[in-house]
Amino acid sequence: MAQDYKREGAVQRKTKETDIDLTLLVDGSGHTAIDSGVPFLDHMLTLFSVHGFFDLTIKATGDTEVDDHHTVEDIGICLGQAFAQALGDKGGIGRYGLCYLPMDETLARVVVDVSNRPYLHYEAAVPDQKLGTFDTALAPEFMRAFSQHAGITLHVDLLHGVNSHHIIEAVFKGLARALNLAVTRLEGLSGSLSSKGLL
Numbered sequence: 001m002a003q004d005y006k007r008e009g010a011v012q013r014k015t016k017e018t019d020i021d022l023t024l025l026v027d028g029s030g031h032t033a034i035d036s037g038v039p040f041l042d043h044m045l046t047l048f049s050v051h052g053f054f055d056l057t058i059k060a061t062g063d064t065e066v067d068d069h070h071t072v073e074d075i076g077i078c079l080g081q082a083f084a085q086a087l088g089d090k091g092g093i094g095r096y097g098l099c100y101l102p103m104d105e106t107l108a109r110v111v112v113d114v115s116n117r118p119y120l121h122y123e124a125a126v127p128d129q130k131l132g133t134f135d136t137a138l139a140p141e142f143m144r145a146f147s148q149h150a151g152i153t154l155h156v157d158l159l160h161g162v163n164s165h166h167i168i169e170a171v172f173k174g175l176a177r178a179l180n181l182a183v184t185r186l187e188g189l190s191g192s193l194s195s196k197g198l199l
Helices: 039-052 069-087 138-150 164-182
Strands: 008-014 018-025 032-035 055-062 096-103 106-113 119-123 153-160
Touching: 008 069, 018 069, 032 039, 039 055, 039 069, 039 164, 055 069, 069 138, 096 164, 106 164, 119 138, 138 153, 138 164, 153 164
Parallel strands: 032 055, 119 153
Antiparallel strands: 008 018, 018 055, 096 106, 106 153
16 A cells, blocks of 8 residues: 555445435544534544544434434444545554553543454443433444444453443544554555455
8 A cells, every 4th residue: 555545435325314424534633524413422423533633524414303323323334434445455554453541530441453354342331321312322333333344343341430421432532542553554564464465
């Protein structure tokens, strides 16, 4: 992969439940313009972009009069697809990323392998079912959709924490930092970082 290759993805997804337009620049500066119709998700994705140095634009509408599930899951799908587009054959990158992310009393561990083998391990239970109007059970649903469509192995573990907002925020920030490390280009590596030669 050429070192000046512009790593970006753009996804449009329209179903009977959601209408999403998403663009991603991996090598960005944390610039965001996010309007998902789910305010808590907007907050988490803004943090994700800022701490991962990803430029992210999202305009989404969905059947939030039912609940936020379809919108949150479908944005996870679109963000995963955009990452997959942006990284192409995943050549030239470090592939692995790890972050221990503290958020006051909370400490989350997020580990990624940009492996083309999607898998999610998620052990970050929160004590509250709702944060405002946001159903906290949707956080792992977002991560599952993202990992599946990005082709990423993702392990999320809460080491300790009691505040539900802090826990979910630490997970999103930790994902950002781990991904930032995993997608960093390695000097001298042109193909995939794999003994098989292909991910």
